[in-house]
Amino acid sequence: MIVKREDFMKLFEIEFNGYKRFQEAKCNVDGPLVAFVGPNESGKSSLLGGLAWLTNEGSHSLTARDQNRRNQPNDEDLVVRARYRIDADDVAAITDLGLDTDALPSLESVSQFRLSRKRDGQQVTGVDTSLVRSGRCGARSRR
Numbered sequence: 001m002i003v004k005r006e007d008f009m010k011l012f013e014i015e016f017n018g019y020k021r022f023q024e025a026k027c028n029v030d031g032p033l034v035a036f037v038g039p040n041e042s043g044k045s046s047l048l049g050g051l052a053w054l055t056n057e058g059s060h061s062l063t064a065r066d067q068n069r070r071n072q073p074n075d076e077d078l079v080v081r082a083r084y085r086i087d088a089d090d091v092a093a094i095t096d097l098g099l100d101t102d103a104l105p106s107l108e109s110v111s112q113f114r115l116s117r118k119r120d121g122q123q124v125t126g127v128d129t130s131l132v133r134s135g136r137c138g139a140r141s142r143r
Helices: 044-055 088-095
Strands: 010-019 022-028 078-085 110-118 123-129 131-133 140-142
Touching (some): 044 078
Antiparallel strands (some): 010 078, 078 110, 110 123, 131 140
């Protein structure tokens, strides 16, 4: 089976809070080619390990070894978070997740998909909705 790049949601940002050496770090990975370059012990493998922990099936809690020593995450902290841009095919896939939203997701109302994991291993998913202007001046409403 050939897997095309278009078959996946487009990852554009990764965020770490208390994962290994990353006290608070955000990484923009929005580009056609992304390379992580740096000296030994600079966090390249930690970044990839964090993504693997985030996307693995099951609820594997974060080990003490994988927690940042200076900034240990709380139980409710989102330790690793990834943000994805979505297209029409992705909207159908996230609708199947049964997210707690006021309305069914649509390409007009949803701009991003978030996948996060807490220290206890619980995955947290969500969508970012687009703001639209209402008919009144200065008022904003969400779809």
